[in-house]
Amino acid sequence: MYRLFDYLPSGNGYKCRLVLKHLQLAYEFIDVDIKSGGSRTPEFLAKNPNGRIPVLEVPGKGYLPESHAIIAFLADGTDLIPEEAFDRGRMWQWMCFEQYNLEPTIGTARFWVSTLGKTRNELGENLIEKKKGGYAALDVLEEGLRGRRYLVAERYTLADIALFAYTHVAHEGGFDLAPYPNIRGWCDRVASQPKWQPITAK
Amino acid sequence: MYRLFDYLPSGNGYKCRLVLKHLQLAYEFIDVDIKSGGSRTPEFLAKNPNGRIPVLEVPGKGYLPESHAIIAFLADGTDLIPEEAFDRGRMWQWMCFEQYNLEPTIGTARFWVSTLGKTRNELGENLIEKKKGGYAALDVLEEGLRGRRYLVAERYTLADIALFAYTHVAHEGGFDLAPYPNIRGWCDRVASQPKWQPITAK
Numbered sequence: 317m318y319r320l321f322d323y324l325p326s327g328n329g330y331k332c333r334l335v336l337k338h339l340q341l342a343y344e345f346i347d348v349d350i351k352s353g354g355s356r357t358p359e360f361l362a363k364n365p366n367g368r369i370p371v372l373e374v375p376g377k378g379y380l381p382e383s384h385a386i387i388a389f390l391a392d393g394t395d396l397i398p399e400e401a402f403d404r405g406r407m408w409q410w411m412c413f414e415q416y417n418l419e420p421t422i423g424t425a426r427f428w429v430s431t432l433g434k435t436r437n438e439l440g441e442n443l444i445e446k447k448k449g450g451y452a453a454l455d456v457l458e459e460g461l462r463g464r465r466y467l468v469a470e471r472y473t474l475a476d477i478a479l480f481a482y483t484h485v486a487h488e489g490g491f492d493l494a495p496y497p498n499i500r501g502w503c504d505r506v507a508s509q510p511k512w513q514p515i516t517a518k
Numbered sequence: 519m520y521r522l523f524d525y526l527p528s529g530n531g532y533k534c535r536l537v538l539k540h541l542q543l544a545y546e547f548i549d550v551d552i553k554s555g556g557s558r559t560p561e562f563l564a565k566n567p568n569g570r571i572p573v574l575e576v577p578g579k580g581y582l583p584e585s586h587a588i589i590a591f592l593a594d595g596t597d598l599i600p601e602e603a604f605d606r607g608r609m610w611q612w613m614c615f616e617q618y619n620l621e622p623t624i625g626t627a628r629f630w631v632s633t634l635g636k637t638r639n640e641l642g643e644n645l646i647e648k649k650k651g652g653y654a655a656l657d658v659l660e661e662g663l664r665g666r667r668y669l670v671a672e673r674y675t676l677a678d679i680a681l682f683a684y685t686h687v688a689h690e691g692g693f694d695l696a697p698y699p700n701i702r703g704w705c706d707r708v709a710s711q712p713k714w715q716p717i718t719a720k
Contacts, residue, residue: 365657365658365661365662366615366619366658374604377604378604380604380607380608380611381611381615382610382611382614382615382618383614384610384614385607385608385609385610385611385613385614386607388606388607388610389603389604389606389607389610392603392606401591401594402576402579402580402582402591404590404591404594405576405582405587405588405590405591406582406587407587408584408586408587408590408591409582409583409584409587411587412584412585412586412587412617413568413583413584415614415617415618416584416617416618416621416622417568419618420618420622455567456567456568459567460567
């Protein structure tokens with residue numbers, strides 16, 4: 317059985333949980349307390365030298381870090397990945413965008429504010445920079461969803477799961493989604509998928 | 519014929535050029551002067567609302583941004599992508615690591631220092647932060663290459679191309695690769711591949 321080394325509030329971990337649940341794959345959730353250094357112990361670093369969750373243990377194969385590598389591995393050959401090559405390219409385009417532009421801004425702001433409990437005063441200019449980058453990413457996502465129900469190939473794919481994870485909790489980092497009607501409608505569609513579960517569920 | 523909207527010093531663009539050359543795919547190089555705002559014009563933003571190069575124009579399909587989405591699309595079904603699912607997951611693990619940990623540190627430091635010509639004094643604390651993150655990424659890469667000739671599946675794959683692009687010019691951002699023998703040996707192996715070409719060639 318798969319084992320997922322994860323931290324419940326993590327959006328990156330949540331992507332893996334959504335795919336595991338959607339595909340009805342059995343797994344054991346292993347809680348790693350990243351706030352107290354649980355992902356920096358020698359034992360954990362042997363699984364992922366980069367010291368980050370999530371990590372998927374694949375029986376007989378080894379440990380696989382990086383949320384998007386994990387979900388692509390789990391969903392290989394399923395309808396969560398488009399069959400047509402250009403559509404699959406488009407899916408990866410959105411997933412790369414998420415890791416480069418959305419997660420490091422919206423995800424990090426949320427981690428500082430919501431998980432670590434830091435105040436706006438403590439964070440100062442760093443938070444202002446993250447807000448600027450995060451809203452720029454939301455602008456791109458809003459435009460990408462114009463006239464579309466899902467990001468790619470007119471159906472629910474890994475791209476939707478990957479971008480939903482931090483976007484739907486952006487308010488926890490101080491972002492306001494009110495000016496983004498396309499994003500809000502799409503979030504509702506993702507959350508109404510069969511087997512969907514909230515970020516608070518293992 | 520493919521058209522690649524690119525900027526010659528870009529490591530992200532270079533990944534696409536290496537794959538196009540390796541696979542002997544014909545393409546037209548379209549120079550975008552990102553230093554004078556060439557990737558922020560209305561015409562360019564219609565191709566990529568995220569305002570970044572590289573972008574691949576695929577005849578009959580559309581415009582595909584994001585270097586790793588582009589190289590995965592181009593190399594689909596070739597020996598640059600492992601056939602075995604876990605190996606393919608491992609390839610994406612390294613490519614995600616590159617976009618999250620290596621490119622934003624080593625790539626950005628190089629852009630500031632080498633492309634924009636900024637001095638250490640001008641950059642101050644920002645450069646120190648990038649150096650710290652960049653060396654941490656190099657540590658992970660050095661460890662990942664221990665006892666291996668290539669990153670994944672004991673052969674040359676997209677993972678090697680993706681990580682080589684900024685690593686082999688890390689010195690242009692002020693990084694010293696002398697303490698990293700595994701990385702230096704691997705860089706030599708990548709640069710000795712058939713059809714390899716330097717970052718300065720279109």
